[in-house]
Amino acid sequence: MSSLLTLIQQRRSCRSFLPQPVPDDMVQMILKAALWSPTSKNNRPWEFVVVQEKETLQKLSACKPHGASFLSGAPLSIVVLGNPQKSDVWVEDCSIATILMQMTAEDLGLGSTWIQVHKRMHNDQVSSSDYIKDIIKAPEHMDVAAILAIGFKEKERKPYSEKDLLWERVHKETYDR
Ligand SMILES: Cc1cc2nc3c(=O)[nH]c(=O)nc-3n(C[C@H](O)[C@H](O)[C@H](O)COP(=O)(O)O)c2cc1C
Numbered sequence: 001m002s003s004l005l006t007l008i009q010q011r012r013s014c015r016s017f018l019p020q021p022v023p024d025d026m027v028q029m030i031l032k033a034a035l036w037s038p039t040s041k042n043n044r045p046w047e048f049v050v051v052q053e054k055e056t057l058q059k060l061s062a063c064k065p066h067g068a069s070f071l072s073g074a075p076l077s078i079v080v081l082g083n084p085q086k087s088d089v090w091v092e093d094c095s096i097a098t099i100l101m102q103m104t105a106e107d108l109g110l111g112s113t114w115i116q117v118h119k120r121m122h123n124d125q126v127s128s129s130d131y132i133k134d135i136i137k138a139p140e141h142m143d144v145a146a147i148l149a150i151g152f153k154e155k156e157r158k159p160y161s162e163k164d165l166l167w168e169r170v171h172k173e174t175y176d177r
Helices: 003-010 024-035 054-060 069-073 090-107 128-136
Strands: 046-051 076-082 110-116 143-152
Touching: 003 090, 024 046, 024 076, 024 090, 046 054, 046 090, 054 069, 054 076, 054 128, 069 143, 076 090, 076 128, 090 110, 090 143, 128 143
Parallel strands: none
Antiparallel strands: 046 076, 076 143, 110 143
């Protein structure tokens, strides 16, 4: 099997991390994956904010009521922002950058989890994106797509197996076959 496919099979979301920081050279490699990622019309409508300060991670972990609390225990996060004025498909571009960062983190022996921000709410009035932008001092015209939580894994999770492959979702020539 190709080494990339093996990596794809092994990658599982990691939500509990060892306290040790992620070395700077690893952070750089993860960011290279984002900055080399393909974008529609090569618009590159994204920006990335690397957050390692405990207090900020704690605040970001409250960006939505569910599914982000574990961020307070991560040594590193990367906030992925898109500029809707630069591209109408900024969500796709940000998503590609995010998954490529996850795969690079996995390849470096790190764990990660994607925290969904786009279309999520902090509370009844405030979107998760606006809540985060206030904390990281991002400009009004940007939107937060996701936050990636990254760190050394506290424990390994079972990789995917052949049994997990939903081959029935793959159709040949037409949808009914
Ligand atoms: C677009 C997207 C948004 C996600 N948002 C969250 C999230 O907000 N919080 C979370 O804990 N996990 C989130 N995840 C992780 C998924 O829950 C996880 O990928 C899925 O359950 C499959 O598990 P695996 O990553 O171990 O293969 C997200 C994943 C994707 C692709």
